[in-house]
Amino acid sequence: MKAAHSKKTGCRNPLHSQERILEAALKEFAAKGFAGARVDAIAGRARINKRMLYHYFGDKKGLFREVLRRKLAERSAWLASAPEPLIESLPFWFHIACRDAEWIRLLEWEALQWGERKVIDESHRRENAVRAIERLRQQQAKGLLSEEFDPGQLLLSMMALIAYPLAFPQMARLITGLSVSDPDFQRQREAFLHQFAMAFQPRPAIAGPQGRPERSHSWKSALK
């Protein structure tokens, strides 16, 4: 009876408090960066006292690290969730990235603040990168992708095409005249990335227009 209250709905719920802190911290860090973020603001947003925040996470940097670590774990499913041909899923990745611009911003703040110095354990990241490169290699071996390109550089370029407009929204707006958050912009970019991916495939030597038909937008239905 009492236990039920304490475990679920009670104001005293450490795990729930920690979740609230992490959520608030993600928003604050993504919006203002490490230096600009205010611990008091995070505590306020999480409706918790600063004291508890320090109790759970040690210090500001520890909190940042934890936020980053969590997001990383959450996002490591990306590669696995993408439909087979890696380049064809560019629009899919972009679509997902748009729904979670905070993630991109967090990475960007990390990049700027600490450059190449690692701020969290990177084994997961490295693993994912290696796996993606391996997939590109396999596609090259199967002849689905020209072998002249270095798979690493290719992967880097794919990430660039996805992340750049979100990381530099002022540039995107300057060039296209649309705000990055405008659905029109997102549709436009998705369409471009689709065309791009198609153009990048090695031309099927002899196959006619029916060669490999309409697998294009499968990911859209896969989402809902």
Add this chain to the structure above:
Amino acid sequence: MKAAHSKKTGCRNPLHSQERILEAALKEFAAKGFAGARVDAIAGRARINKRMLYHYFGDKKGLFREVLRRKLAERSAWLASAPEPLIESLPFWFHIACRDAEWIRLLEWEALQWGERKVIDESHRRENAVRAIERLRQQQAKGLLSEEFDPGQLLLSMMALIAYPLAFPQMARLITGLSVSDPDFQRQREAFLHQFAMAFQPRPAIAGPQGRPERSHSWKSALK
């Protein structure tokens, strides 16, 4: 006599002081961002008193703006200096960007700190963007570039391919295993961008391998 001394070599040289401040500010802001930068550090680096800094530039934000404005003006010559076919000059742009990573970082800090809110007058920027898009359109009209691609999205993508590795060095290192500042990395990326640009050109319908020979690396000699 006295005038000559005062104008050129004297410790009292306002213009020279301002130059030193701007130089120091560029380094500090690029390294630590607006929130992380310390006015005292800038003053110290410029071997000048804080008072004068405030006298010349009003406040911290004014100084940041001026640094940004200057760099923008300095860089607006880029487009003009690029050899004709815009996509072919990708490696050239990347090469230049590498020599001036501070510029990219400054833009990145700006993007994160203020998002799409403009922090300086953007007419120059807009003008350059419009000009570049116009050039791409002309190339499409001439049949040098497939017309299926939106020129704006294409320009955005070119900037992405150039800036992303410099803006997210941790990603570049994760994927390629090389530091962005490593000359090997830079060579590798330049080579990739070159291949990429070639692959992107519409296939010359009938022309043999001699179709349009070896204009490829002209920009390298043009630099020295």
Add this chain to the structure above:
DNA sequence: GGGACAAGTAACTTGACAGTTACTTTTACT
């Protein structure tokens, strides 16, 4: 119920930093 410990609060300390003030030195002009 009572005591031990976990969760929570508010007020405080300490240091850092943007911006200022009161003052001195150099240059420019007559």
Add this chain to the structure above:
DNA sequence: AGTAAAAGTAACTGTCAAGTTACTTGTCCC
């Protein structure tokens, strides 16, 4: 030379924010 304005300095002020301390409230178990 004399003087006014520009260029420069060091020490100061007020604010803000990270991290701490001393204290209160709720929870769990006997």
